[in-house]
Amino acid sequence: MTTSNEPISFQIDCESLRDLLTQPKPPRLIDCREADELAVCAIEGAQHCPLSTWMAHWEQWFTNQSDHVVIFCHHGVRSMRATAFLRDKGFSNVQSLDGGIDAWATVIDHSMKRY
Incomplete structure (x- = not known):
């Protein structure tokens, strides 16, 4: 989250998210994938909010509206839609994980199952 009145960027990369998750007040992680996708792999601590029931x-x-929220899906398309939706509703501290959980598995957690 920025300290100025300027909005934070629409997307966040995996490395930046990893760093934020170690902070005393990490962002709220939202997994907007469906249950069958969640069964394959997950990021620990994420709340499951499937886009189909959004x-x-x-x-x-x-x-x-002041919470820092990072939304992710498989590759980042659905989370971009969810981020845009919330930003339109006045949530300015919402970001989409660039590349989704697939990028997270590639860049951060090499042991994570990919699909």
């Missing part, structure tokens, strides 16, 4: 639940899942 419209019915987003107001329950996201209540604090």
Whole structure:
């Protein structure tokens, strides 16, 4: 999260997210993939909020517009849609993980199963 009034970038790369996750107040991780994808692999600590049920639940899942939230999916397409949706609703500290969980497995966690 930035300290100025300028919005944070729309996307975050894997290395930057890894570094933020070690901070005292890490961003909230949101996995917007479907349950069958979640069964293959997951990032520890992420909350599962499937994009297919987003419209019915987003107001329950996201209540604090100041929270730093990082959303991810498989390659980053769905998480970009989810990020754009929340930003349109006034959540300026929301980012999409560039390359999704596939990039995370490639760059950060080489033991993670890929699909």
